[in-house]
Amino acid sequence: MYRSVLVSFVLVAAATVACKGSANSASAANSNTTRSSTLASATTSDTSGAVAGPISTTKTTAPGSAANSAGTQGGNNVSAATGTSFSGPPNPNRVPNEMGRIMVLEYHLITDHNGDYARERGQFRKDLELLYNRGYRPVNMSDVLDKNLNLPKGLSPVVFVFDDASPEQFRYIDNNGKLEIDPTSGIGIWLDFRKTHPDWNNKAVFCLLSGAAAGHNFFGDRGVQGQKSNWRFQKVKWLADNGFELCDHTLWHAQLSKYPDAIVQEQIARNALAIDSAVPGYKIRSMALPQGLWPKNRALASKGSWTNPKTGKTVSYSWPVVFEVAGGPMRSPYDPAFNPGMTPRIQVIGNAIESMIAKLEGSGNAYISDGNPSVVARPAASTTTAAVKR
Numbered sequence: 010m011y012r013s014v015l016v017s018f019v020l021v022a023a024a025t026v027a028c029k030g031s032a033n034s035a036s037a038a039n040s041n042t043t044r045s046s047t048l049a050s051a052t053t054s055d056t057s058g059a060v061a062g063p064i065s066t067t068k069t070t071a072p073g074s075a076a077n078s079a080g081t082q083g084g085n086n087v088s089a090a091t092g093t094s095f096s097g098p099p100n101p102n103r104v105p106n107e108m109g110r111i112m113v114l115e116y117h118l119i120t121d122h123n124g125d126y127a128r129e130r131g132q133f134r135k136d137l138e139l140l141y142n143r144g145y146r147p148v149n150m151s152d153v154l155d156k157n158l159n160l161p162k163g164l165s166p167v168v169f170v171f172d173d174a175s176p177e178q179f180r181y182i183d184n185n186g187k188l189e190i191d192p193t194s195g196i197g198i199w200l201d202f203r204k205t206h207p208d209w210n211n212k213a214v215f216c217l218l219s220g221a222a223a224g225h226n227f228f229g230d231r232g233v234q235g236q237k238s239n240w241r242f243q244k245v246k247w248l249a250d251n252g253f254e255l256c257d258h259t260l261w262h263a264q265l266s267k268y269p270d271a272i273v274q275e276q277i278a279r280n281a282l283a284i285d286s287a288v289p290g291y292k293i294r295s296m297a298l299p300q301g302l303w304p305k306n307r308a309l310a311s312k313g314s315w316t317n318p319k320t321g322k323t324v325s326y327s328w329p330v331v332f333e334v335a336g337g338p339m340r341s342p343y344d345p346a347f348n349p350g351m352t353p354r355i356q357v358i359g360n361a362i363e364s365m366i367a368k369l370e371g372s373g374n375a376y377i378s379d380g381n382p383s384v385v386a387r388p389a390a391s392t393t394t395a396a397v398k399r
């Protein structure tokens with residue numbers, strides 16, 4: 010199935026460049042109405058399985074991971090599970106520690122049920138509520154890279170990452186020709202939360218697919234969940250224009266470990282090219298490994314190139330961040346061992362967020378801002394308190 014999808018992507022891409030094939034692709038989309046519903050149902054089942062949902066083997070922990078060590082001693086899972094200690098405002102006495110760990114949360118579908126690759130809408134809203142009340146505020150990965158974490162004293166950064174570009178994350182409703190964001194999609198819930206929490210900024214990373222099975226193509230295409238193919242670029246641009254960050258997740262969620270170097274680079278570069286078509290000149294800073302699988306030549310995840318055999322044009326890519334699928338909270342960018350080339354994440358399954366907050370804060374390992382942009386606050390145990398941030 011992916012092969013044929015790939016071919017149709019080539020046609021659409023070529024058509025976009027030539028500026029005459031939009032009719033072409035539109036008519037193709039129209040004539041495929043019945044077929045696309047077949048694809049849609051196939052996608053729906055894929056989504057809950059291994060194809061769209063990234064992992065079936067690398068579940069929640071990577072035991073040997075160095076990044077995991079910060080969270081393993083807490084042992085607070087039981088109290089975390091009760092949830093009793095997580096209501097109310099953040100502790101005003103949170104001790105600043107800008108060498109502490111930062112959670113990178115990994116989401117897939119925002120939908121009507123919970124699962125390994127799905128978060129129920131009300132639960133997603135509760136996640137935002139929990140994090141907010143505990144003193145966490147969203148930042149982009151680029152803010153971490155740039156050490157642009159200027160939060161008020163006592164607050165902590167958290168990075169949201171949404172994988173797979175599904176309509177469940179970002180869906181439009183056509184209201185008599187005016188496109189409105191569906192309030193039941195992930196972005197809709199996020200924006201509604203912001204109305205009552207104005208210091209909850211539009212900061213989250215979207216790791217995009219641009220040529221996957223119907224539905225996972227820049228947040229929906231070919232009628233999946235009512236999404237029209239020609240809304241795709243508009244959605245990606247809306248995200249960039251409104252403060253969110255774009256990330257590469259390959260063309261169609263290819264398991265990079267299975268392919269030769271040339272295909273690995275084609276998968277990544279052509280997806281980057283599609284993002285550039287949606288938001289010309291956008292500087293991508295990160296990619297997420299489908300299913301957490303590294304290519305045989307690991308360096309190709311962050312740097313490579315592909316030459317279009319038809320045009321002879323070469324597309325190059327280079328970025329510092331590679332998101333893994335699991336591994337615990339990441340290190341502070343002030344930590345000498347900070348390694349964005351292998352950024353661990355936390356899969357949001359069950360009470361993973363509550364557990365991690367309990368572990369991090371119970372062990373004094375959470376990144377907590379001092380509110381001073383020029384000094385790196387270090388744990389009390391350390392005698393060397395002052396360091397220049399930049």
Ligand SMILES: [Zn+2]
Pocket residue numbers: 061062063172173258262299300
């Ligand atoms: Zn994925």
